[in-house]
Amino acid sequence: MEKVVLESNNSFPAKFKIKTSRDFRTIFSQGSRIYSENFILYTKTNSFGFPRLGVSAGRKVSPLSVRRNRIKRVLREVFRKNKPVFYSNDVVFVVKNDVSNKKFSEICSEIK
Secondary structure, three states: OOOOOOOOOOOOOHHHEOOOHHHHHHHHHHOEEEEOOOEEEEEEEOOOOOOEEEEEOOOOOOOOHHHHHHHHHHHHHHHHHOHHHHOOEEEEEEEOOOOOOOOHHHHHHHHO
16 A cells, blocks of 8 residues: 555544434445455545545444444544545445454554
């Protein structure tokens, strides 16, 4: 994968988040899928001109909300640091396994 040039502003404002169930359903039904050991990545081109992120980590992944929330925080950070790679796409990560005990670098390398 190519080297990513980070923006000077690495914030994660609300406009970068996919929030509505309608958006999630559209991406799940019309988007393309990429499978990895621990994640399913759904992508669909959007018309906003910037990438948006959604994360789905259900109770089957881990019954403990602390672990699910850590996974979501790590995925948001990977997305935030690599925004240019995602171009103008809606991206949804569906977590398949409990990866809360993995290091940030391991998760980041799996996604790349």
